[in-house]
Amino acid sequence: MTDPTPTGPLCGVTVLDLTHVLAGPYATGQLALMGAEVIRVERPDGDDFVRRHGGTQEMREKGLGASFLSQNAGKRSIVLNLKEAGDRARALQLAARADIVVENFRPGVAERLGMGFEALRACRPDVICASLSGYGPDGPLSGRPAYDHILQGISGLMAMTGTPESGPMRVGLPIVDYVAGQALVTALLAALLERARRPGKAQRLQVSMLEAMTTLMGAYALHHQTTGALRGLEGNRAFADTPFSGRFDTAEGALVVTANSPAQATRLCAALGRPELAVGAGLSDAQIADALQQVFRTRSATEWDELLARADVPAAPVLTLAEALAHPQMTDSPAWPELPVPELGVTLRAPGLPFRADWAQRRLPPVPLMGADTATILDSLSPLTEAADETA
Structure with missing residues (x-):
């Protein structure tokens, strides 16, 4: 069980995290580093592949892959099957205590699971409910699955990355995931400010990975709209269009x-x-x-x-x-604090917040093993769970 020491401006904010893979967990991980209590809901089959992605074989076997370690410090983990009535009732109980609920299912899935906006608002009238998906809630592609590589292709990013000889190339990291995750962080922080300004009102946020990525290419888009020209496969040609x-x-x-x-x-x-x-x-x-x-x-x-x-x-x-x-510029960077991994007997350098603040932690709390906090969290719900089970 993780026991992070609360610090930062989001102390007292509780986040129910129904996300998986990269974009959503990155966003909720940033909130955790700002002091929020993040309760990560994991499925019983443990199918979030990032727990077993990257790092050594021992790391992957323990569900502590490099990809997972990079964005889950300080979270708590509970295993729930949202397709079962009892676990869904427990999730709704947690939602009633949460300031923010975040999910990255395909559009419509949260509603089918009984965890959609209306169900969450019924649990907590001022809930901030955030949905992250590949294409957003509407449009002809809304129901399609989407991953970073796919979004790099359809967003126009690949069409300007590479050379005429190489053809379109993906950027070397899953950049769309992290751009979308950062957009989600921005949206959630704005929603918290809005709730402070106008308390008592539920908010629904929807982040599209495609929209998040394309909005970063505004200069190129406006250039095309006004000249008809498109930036293409220009290799290492500089944005400034100068030979120097x-x-x-x-x-x-x-x-x-x-x-x-x-x-x-x-x-x-x-x-x-x-x-x-x-x-x-x-x-x-x-x-x-x-x-x-x-x-x-x-x-x-x-x-x-x-x-x-x-x-x-x-x-x-x-x-x-x-x-x-x-590099000497980075060896003592506060953006890369220490992350203890007691299960492996090591301490690593892991990404922290991408900015400096007096309250930012220089040593991160550990990441949770899958379901490490299930018993503790369920015990806190036990007085309510029996009644919830009876009505499920």
């Missing part, structure tokens, strides 16, 4: 450079010993980029990084995730 920005190969490693302004381009070209390139020198953008590439190949990425830093040119080496976390 992009990814360059060096004698050892790769470097990303962003010299968007004329002043930055001037400093870049001077540092590279080619000041004439900053004014064009009668060359096309492609020729300027090729000339810069030839110079960059003469030194390593580390050497260029140091030289360009002294010249006040934005640049950085291309690192692996392991190298990034081992």
Whole structure:
């Protein structure tokens, strides 16, 4: 059983978490790190694959896969079968105590399980009920299953990721899941503020993964609406459309450079010993980029990084995730606090909140084994459960 020490602005807020996989649990995990009590409802068959995704074989066998550890610190876990009347009654009892109920079933499933908005509002008149789905509650795709890879394809993201040679490529992490999860966090925090402003009213929030992802591409969408042109498979071409920005190969490693302004381009070209390139020198953008590439190949990425830093040119080496976390900038980052995993006898660095705050924890509470808190939570409901069972 987990026993997190409450801290943060959401202390006193209770979240009933009916979500699974990545997007929903990421959102509720962020709420837990802000101090909320999050009760994670898991199904008896244990079919949430992230418990057994990533990490060592021992981690997967214990249901503590790397994907699960990354976003479930401090939650409590209870096993309930929402298809059975007794467990559904217990879930509704928990909902009556919860400020927020979050689910990521396909549209209509929560209602069929007796856990839809109207049923929850009957339990608690000021409940905040949030639904996260691939396509939202309406439209021709609303009933379809959706996963990150699918959403990367249909959102337009893959169509601008890659090169003409590679064709459309997915972004290397499940970015749509996390974008949608962060959108859900924003919606829930806004709903808590709204409830403080107008108490007593239930709220229904609906987050679409497709909508969340496409709203991040507004600049590209408005460019298309006004010019008819679409950004396509441009590889490492910079957003600023300048030859002085992009990814360059060096004698050892790769470097990303962003010299968007004329002043930055001037400093870049001077540092590279080619000041004439900053004014064009009668060359096309492609020729300027090729000339810069030839110079960059003469030194390593580390050497260029140091030289360009002294010249006040934005640049950085291309690192692996392991190298990034081992970088001096990140080794003591509060965004990566310690996570004890007593079941494995280890302490890991795990993602925390993506911002700094005085109340943020520098050591995370552990994640729960599946159903670790079932008995304790059910004991707290026992005076009500018998009556609920009789009427189920």
